Amino acid sequence: MIAPVIVRTMIARPAGLTRAVPALYSLALAAIVLGPLLGPGYLLLRDAVSTPRSYLTDSALGLTDAAARAVPQDAAIAALTSVIDGGLVVKAILLSALWLAGWGAARMVAALLPTAGLGPQLLASTVLLWNPYVAERLLQGHWSLLTGYAALPWTVLAALRLRRSAAPLSPRSWCPLGLTLAAAGLTPTGALLATVLAAVLLALPGGAGARWSRLAVGAALAAAASAPWLTATALSGAGAQGSDPAGVAAFAARAEPGLGTLGSLAGLDGIWNSTAVPATRTGIFALVGTAVLLAVVACGLPALWRRRGNPVIAALAVVAAAAVLLPALAATGWGLTAGEWAATRVPGAGLLRDAQKWVALAAPFYALAAAAGAGALARIGGRVFGHDPRGRDSDGRPATAGRNRSAVAAAVGIVAVLVSLPDLAWGVGGALRPVHYPASWERVASQLPAADEGGDVAVLPSGMFRLFPYSGDTPVLDPAPRMLPEDVLQTGELIVAHGTVEGEGSRARDVERLLLAGGDADGLARLGVRWVLVEHSTPGPLGQSRRTLDQLDEAHADEELSLYRVAGSVEVTAADPARRAAAVAAHLLWAALLTGSALGLLAQRARGNRGRGRADQA
Incomplete structure (x- = not known):
């Protein structure tokens, strides 16, 4: 049929x-x-x-x-x-x-x-x-x-256009490649995939213009498309720490x-x-x-x-x-x-x-x-x-x-x-089906900006993955980091078939160990934690965390979530304004490449349509 x-x-x-x-x-x-x-x-x-x-x-x-x-x-x-x-x-x-x-x-x-x-x-x-x-x-x-x-x-099509152009610096030549690299650059891996393919094709012999000029254009576009993750890696130093060989x-x-x-x-x-x-x-x-x-x-x-x-x-x-x-x-x-x-x-x-x-x-x-x-x-x-x-x-x-x-x-x-x-x-x-979050998430999210206090959020049970009743029987990444308006600490630790793969950084691991051991609230404050969120409807290790929670102020509680506040002053761990400004600038550069290239292509298409219309009238 x-x-x-x-x-x-x-x-x-x-x-x-x-x-x-x-x-x-x-x-x-x-x-x-x-x-x-x-x-x-x-x-x-x-x-x-x-x-x-x-x-x-x-x-x-x-x-x-x-x-x-x-x-x-x-x-x-x-x-x-x-x-x-x-x-x-x-x-x-x-x-x-x-x-x-x-x-x-x-x-x-x-x-x-x-x-x-x-x-x-x-x-x-x-x-x-x-x-x-x-x-x-x-x-x-x-x-x-x-x-x-x-x-x-x-990317193949965009590289073809750049190869056939005698003027690689013309927006008509580079806009397609700028758009594809920026779109691929939504993730670091995507940026690398498209950059590798573009680099290979632009480096090939032949073409209308000089090879070095189109490679230079491609390199500049790739750098702009990758600016957010390259800048973040340089500013945070996470890339220099190495990763777990496991x-x-x-x-x-x-x-x-x-x-x-x-x-x-x-x-x-x-x-x-x-x-x-x-x-x-x-x-x-x-x-x-x-x-x-x-x-x-x-x-x-x-x-x-x-x-x-x-x-x-x-x-x-x-x-x-x-x-x-x-x-x-x-x-x-x-x-x-x-x-x-x-x-x-x-x-x-x-x-x-x-x-x-x-x-x-x-x-x-x-x-x-x-x-x-x-x-x-x-x-x-x-x-x-x-x-x-x-x-x-x-x-x-x-x-x-x-x-x-x-x-x-x-x-x-x-x-x-x-x-x-x-x-x-x-x-x-x-397997791909939409889920619906309980209203508890919205209520907890509204608590944090209302408090207008510095400090990050720690989450219990420990671990990055969850099994909620509303998400099915497949482990899912904890939605808290994207649901809440404050930074949520995550260890990056992944449980795989043959063991555990550790994430980068140490502060989130230190906070997790303190909570599971039932440490004091002052320890959380020294580690930059203002809030502790407890997710009740998912299994996972809680350790002796009840001893720590009893020292905190309860800000919200229902059948799904409880939110606790660490009283007193908390060590500030947020990025300084200069680093944040640099990261924002890198993101704006990526966004400018994406939108600018798209608008450039639309303008070229509009001019082409007007030209064909005049030719038809003639």
């Missing part, structure tokens, strides 16, 4: 809708993936936390002693949620990311394979959007990482059933968390699904090999191979040893420890190969059935059969990719 509909859509279409169909198709696929999450409520799943309102705390700016992993994401959400509900903001960003990922793949195919029709473009959209990488990152709660993933095909093995790529680590990564699979995978990837069907995806990709390799003279296509192939092979090597014994050495001695190396996330760099080439494969299969079919593969029937007359065969081949590929991962649909098998 699915294939005939797809074929009819690709063959019997008005010419004016050709460019619109990939965008509409990708939007429909994105809506099918997110499904129930698009209803009222908030995203709360593993690492993903959306709240009605977030605040521009030191944590949101990356100025605490923890690594700056969520900048400028948290600051941007804080700014947007001052006027828009946070649930809507996060869902809009996520839906846009998936939509743009699929649409960007189609546009990339149209640019690099100009003879490819609509069918191959839609197949490329399907491969980039409907795969295990997307499913597993959604289940892990890495919604903001998917903005960096979505930016990759658009995290290297804990977050290494993992082999799926029936597949080795290399096979899993080649199938865009293999996330470290075995519980954050779709049900169909937990058994032998993982082998089947990987074989289907790789078969669709492999069909296009001969066609791309014939185009190896195109440096961009060749570079995408090399990047894809490296994106699969290097994480696989990192999961070997000597790879883990090298990673542990780097984690403790190389500043910022902890950012690399989740090795499977870098396999995203293979996705653009996979999409391109799948599109080329549809055309190759169509040509094979044409030769088998007596048609000229160049698009003419055996009697020499122009024919539409070539387009029809390409559409059929693409439709078969689309159905195969969709069926190979059926539970990506409807919220990854229903």
Whole structure:
């Protein structure tokens, strides 16, 4: 039933809708993936936390002693949620990311394979959007990482424009790359993904302008896009502390059933968390699904090999191979040893420890190969059935059969990719569903700014993850740091299958130990704690904390939450005004790059439309 509909859509279409169909198709696929999450409520799943309102705390700016992993994401959400509900903001960003990922793949195919029709473009959209990488990152709660993933095909297009420009300093040339790098820069990992891809493509020989000039433009744009997390890391010093070497093995790529680590990564699979995978990837069907995806990709390799003279296509192939092979090597014994050495001695190396996330760099080439494969299969079919593969029937007359065969081949590929991962649909098998917070959170949040006192918030039970009755049976990141208008101390400690991975910094750990040991209130004050929040509806260690709580003033209490105040003076631990101003300036630079590039592209589009209108009138 699915294939005939797809074929009819690709063959019997008005010419004016050709460019619109990939965008509409990708939007429909994105809506099918997110499904129930698009209803009222908030995203709360593993690492993903959306709240009605977030605040521009030191944590949101990356100025605490923890690594700056969520900048400028948290600051941007804080700014947007001052006027828009946070649930809507996060869902809009996520839906846009998936939509743009699929649409960007189609546009990339149209640019690099100009003879490819609509069918191959839609197949490329399907491969980039409907795969295990997307499913597993959604289940892990890495919604903001998917903005960096979505930016990759658009980064290819932007780099192409800059390569073809003899004036790289012209806004017409650099605005597309500025926009894609800034969008990817919502997280540090996204910024690195897009920067690596852009750097490789801009460094290739050829192009209209000098290589050094376009590289200089790319470097300046990448620096602006990464300014928030680079500045936060430099100001806080968290990156120089090193990270727990235990995290290297804990977050290494993992082999799926029936597949080795290399096979899993080649199938865009293999996330470290075995519980954050779709049900169909937990058994032998993982082998089947990987074989289907790789078969669709492999069909296009001969066609791309014939185009190896195109440096961009060749570079995408090399990047894809490296994106699969290097994480696989990192999961070997000597790879883990090298990673542990780097984690403790190389500043910022902890950012690399989740090795499977870098396999995203293979996705653009996979999409391109799948599109080329549809055309190759169509040509094979044409030769088998007596048609000229160049698009003419055996009697020499122009024919539409070539387009029809390409559409059929693409439709078969689309159905195969969709069926190979059926539970990506409807919220990854229903796992992505909105939650509704109890009113207690809003009441507690309103207490803190009303008090207008300095000092941070400590939370009980200890630990970063929670099991609330309203969040289901999957551990979720504590929403308190994003729900409350004061900095909430978190140790960064992660409980994984084979032990514990410690976070950066020590103050939060000291506060946690004091509470569990039942220490005195003066100790909390010396550590900069003004408030202690107790979350009653989640299990977790409380230790002897009741002895400490009895020394504090109770500010709020209900069945969900209790809030306690530390009386007297509290040691100030907030970032000084100079550091905060520098961090805010870096975030504003990123925002200026994002909005300025977008406005520049809109202005270019408007001028182009006016020019075409005058030409039509003439």
